[in-house]
Structure formats: structure tokens, C-alpha cells
Amino acid sequence: MPDTTPAPRRRPLWRLFIMPALLVVAAAAWSAFWFYAASEVGVRADAWAAQEAKSGRVYACAKREVAGFPFRFEVRCDDASVALVSQTADAKALFTARLGEIMVIAQIYQPKLLIAEFKAPATLADRGQPPSMKVNWTSGRSSVSGLPDIPQRASIVFENPSIDRINGPVQTPLARAGQAQLHGRFAEGSAQDNPVIETVLQISGGSVQEVHPLLAAPFDVDVQTRLSGLKDFKPKPWPERFRELQAAGGRVEVVRSRVQQGDLVSVAAGTLSLNAQGRIDGELQMTVAGIEKVIPALGIEKMLEEGVPQATLDRVAPGVKSQDLNNLFGALDRAIPGLGKVVKQNANTGVAAGINALGKEAELEGKKARAFPLRFVDGAVFLGPLKVGQIPPLF
Known part of the structure; x- marks a missing residue:
């Protein structure tokens, strides 16, 4: 009896290559996107630095690299420096800080969160002078949520920070802490329209030398403030910003302040403002336990x-x-x-x-x-x- 089973239909071979081809196209498109975005990182960084320079904050990198392909961006800045000009009441003052490396990381799937890591140590110097202070830490990191030019909240944390005064080859301890952290966010308004900014400063195991014996013993600090009266948050010299704040009747509300040093505990709250001469006016209501131990x-x-x-x-x-x-x-x-x-x-x-x-x-x-x-x-x-x-x- 003859075999009448029909021969299997041969499928076109080109269909087998559709998925691999699509993957190759997607990978090529992704690579093109990543490298284009990586090239824009430098352009955006230069534009931001130019804007900051107009406000008296001059940022520089001896060497900048972009890595992290394929799913994140890592921007490494070697031999970083920032020079602060006209940031105090003394318009001629110039202050420069230098540190070895800054690494900024952004994930492709979370582009509005920037994380930066700082490599110790950093040195601080006045205009035309050798470094006068050295800052060290075991871990330094910051995070910014929101677009780079319109941040919504920011934090910076240092583990075991220390500050030493430099006098030639001699280094003298000036300040120490177990941890120091600063957090800030826009509570109301926006960066362009009447922002109200809340900040929290926390220091644990802090001590300061060469100021007063009271500060040499370890202390803990927790301060929450609320700043109102700013027109915007555009980059500008701090004296100019303080003038705007004073003219607008701005103020700093100390929502909560707690300081503890051994048996001494102090809490305070109140409001501070600036007068027309740029000096602080205001009052804080304090409650202190153990003040009799401070007097000696x-x-x-x-x-x-x-x-x-x-x-x-x-x-x-x-x-x-x-x-x-x-x-x-x-x-x-x-x-x-x-x-x-x-x-x-x-x-x-x-x-x-x-x-x-x-x-x-x-x-x-x-x-x-x-x-x-x-x-x-x-x-x-x-x-x-x-x-x-x-x-x-x-x-």
C-alpha cells in the first residue's frame, strides 16, 4: 500500500532570525542612546558649572570620565576643586576646597535620583595661601532627588568626619564627630517660586577644640529649621540671597533644637531674622537641664x-x-x-x-x-x- 502521508511543510528560515535581529537592533539603539546621553552629561555639567561660576562658586575637574554602560551613568571627577568668591560679607574673600575624587551615579530607570560619593581627604585654603585645614572622613555620600537644576530634596552624610588645622608639617585637631548629616527639602513652593525650605542637621559625638573647653567634650546635636522669604532658589552669591531674604521679611524658624552633652540637655525653639545691617535679630526660648554643671x-x-x-x-x-x-x-x-x-x-x-x-x-x-x-x-x-x-x- 503506498504511503500517502503528506510531507511536512518547511517553514521559511528567515523567521528564525526575526527575534535575534530585533535584539540586535534594540541593543544598537540602546547603545546609541547611552553614548548620546553620556556625551550630554558633559555638556550639562559644563552648563551648570558656568551658571554656578556667575554666582561666585567656581567648580573644576582636572579629569572627567563617564562610565556605567549599559544601565547607569557614573561620572568620575578627579582632582576636584571649588573656589568660593563673594560668598561672605567680605566681597574680596576667596576660599578654595580641593578633594581627590567625586563619583556621581544615576540609574537609567531612576534618572531623577543622583548619588554622589566623596573620596577623602579635602583641603581648605584662603586666597593665594597654602592649605590651612584638612578635612577627613571614612565615608562621604550625598543624594539629590529631582532634576539637577530643580532639586526637590537633598541629603549629605559623613561618617567619622574630622577637621585638622594645618601649620606647615604640623596638624592640630580642630573638630571631630562620629557622624554628621544634613537633610533639606522644599516644604512649600518650588525652586522658581517662593520656596519654603526645611532642613535637619544632626551631629553625633561631636567635639570642637580651640574655641571653648565646653565644646571639647562630646556632644550630640539635632536641629530642625524652616526658612521662608526666598523669591527663588536660583544660584546667586549668599550675601545677595541674604539681602533678598531681609528685604522680603524672611525668617528662620527653629522648629526643634536639642543639644546633649553628658548630663546637660538643652532644647530650644523660636524665630530669627535679619535687620537692615545684615545682623541677626530674634529670640529662642530655651529649656536647660544640668546648667549648674556648666558653670565651673x-x-x-x-x-x-x-x-x-x-x-x-x-x-x-x-x-x-x-x-x-x-x-x-x-x-x-x-x-x-x-x-x-x-x-x-x-x-x-x-x-x-x-x-x-x-x-x-x-x-x-x-x-x-x-x-x-x-x-x-x-x-x-x-x-x-x-x-x-x-x-x-x-x-
Whole structure:
């Protein structure tokens, strides 16, 4: 019986090549897109740097490379530097920071999130001078959410940051911390229209040398602020921005501030603003627990025993003359030998009592505390009637 089974139909071979061909075309198109976008990275970076330079912030890279093919962009900047011109009230000031490398990473599928990594160390120098400070860290990273020219939020975190003062071959510790982080976001408005900016600064295990013995002991800081009064967030010198802020009646609201150093805990909240001279005005309501333990560290007793320089009195008690104090202690000793010395030795107790009289009793985190205002008047900082600091003008 003859075989009547029909022969199988042969499929065209070209169909087998459709999928591979499509994959090759897609890969070629993707590669073309990636390399075109990579070339645009340099163009956008140069345009941004040129815009920043007009505002007095000059960024430079000795060598720039773009990598990360096929699914992300990695922009590496070697021997990076930024020169800050006209960013303080002293328009002639020039400040330059240099660091070895910055790596900026963006994923293709998440182009509005930029992550940057910073390679330590960095050096800081004034105009025409050798580096005066060296900044180090074990890990430094920042992130920016939103378009590069219209960011929505940003963060920067440093692990184990340190600052050393450089004097020739000698490096002297200036500041240390276990971690320092700063976060910011637009709470209202936008970068182009009346932005309201919220920031959070957190420092853990911080310490500062060469300023005051109180700051040498480790402390933790957590501060949340809210800045309003800006017209926009376009790049411009900081003095110009501060002038705009003052003219618009802008202010900084300290929403929350907490500082802890051992048994000392301080919280504060209030509002600060700028006057027409560029100086800070305002008031913070403070509550402090453990303030009596700070008084001995202020060194009031030692200051009185050695004689009080008039410049010191002008800072802490305007209007009081050093000669008046010396005459007072001398008169006490003449009336009752040794009385002047007793008064000096109990100076810290007297100052503590005076500070306790500034405010009212309160409770903070289950501890006895005092509540009182910290006032800012034309840049001067007052704790009750005592002037404890002076802040220079911001423009």
C-alpha cells in the first residue's frame, strides 16, 4: 500500500532570525542612546558649572570620565576643586576646597535620583595661601532627588568626619564627630517660586577644640529649621540671597533644637531674622537641664583671680569696668582680710544663682531644668543681661 502521508511543510528560515535581529537592533539603539546621553552629561555639567561660576562658586575637574554602560551613568571627577568668591560679607574673600575624587551615579530607570560619593581627604585654603585645614572622613555620600537644576530634596552624610588645622608639617585637631548629616527639602513652593525650605542637621559625638573647653567634650546635636522669604532658589552669591531674604521679611524658624552633652540637655525653639545691617535679630526660648554643671567649666573663678580684662567684660557684661571689680575686691580685703578671695572663689556659685534667676523652673525629660530666653539683638547674643557672643553681619 503506498504511503500517502503528506510531507511536512518547511517553514521559511528567515523567521528564525526575526527575534535575534530585533535584539540586535534594540541593543544598537540602546547603545546609541547611552553614548548620546553620556556625551550630554558633559555638556550639562559644563552648563551648570558656568551658571554656578556667575554666582561666585567656581567648580573644576582636572579629569572627567563617564562610565556605567549599559544601565547607569557614573561620572568620575578627579582632582576636584571649588573656589568660593563673594560668598561672605567680605566681597574680596576667596576660599578654595580641593578633594581627590567625586563619583556621581544615576540609574537609567531612576534618572531623577543622583548619588554622589566623596573620596577623602579635602583641603581648605584662603586666597593665594597654602592649605590651612584638612578635612577627613571614612565615608562621604550625598543624594539629590529631582532634576539637577530643580532639586526637590537633598541629603549629605559623613561618617567619622574630622577637621585638622594645618601649620606647615604640623596638624592640630580642630573638630571631630562620629557622624554628621544634613537633610533639606522644599516644604512649600518650588525652586522658581517662593520656596519654603526645611532642613535637619544632626551631629553625633561631636567635639570642637580651640574655641571653648565646653565644646571639647562630646556632644550630640539635632536641629530642625524652616526658612521662608526666598523669591527663588536660583544660584546667586549668599550675601545677595541674604539681602533678598531681609528685604522680603524672611525668617528662620527653629522648629526643634536639642543639644546633649553628658548630663546637660538643652532644647530650644523660636524665630530669627535679619535687620537692615545684615545682623541677626530674634529670640529662642530655651529649656536647660544640668546648667549648674556648666558653670565651673566657664572658668569664672579663675578669670576673677587673674583679673578680668576689659575686653572680656565688654563681651559678658557691657558697661562694667575691670577697674571697678579690682577696687571692689581690694576694698573687701581691706575691710575683712580674705573676704575678697572668698568672693572670688564663690564666683561660680554666684553666677549659677544669677542664671537660675533668669527664667523659671521647668522640667525637661524628667529632670529639673530652667526655662529662659536666648536673645539676638543686632548680632549680639544675650543670655538674660549677659552678652555671651557676637555674630558678624551676613552681608
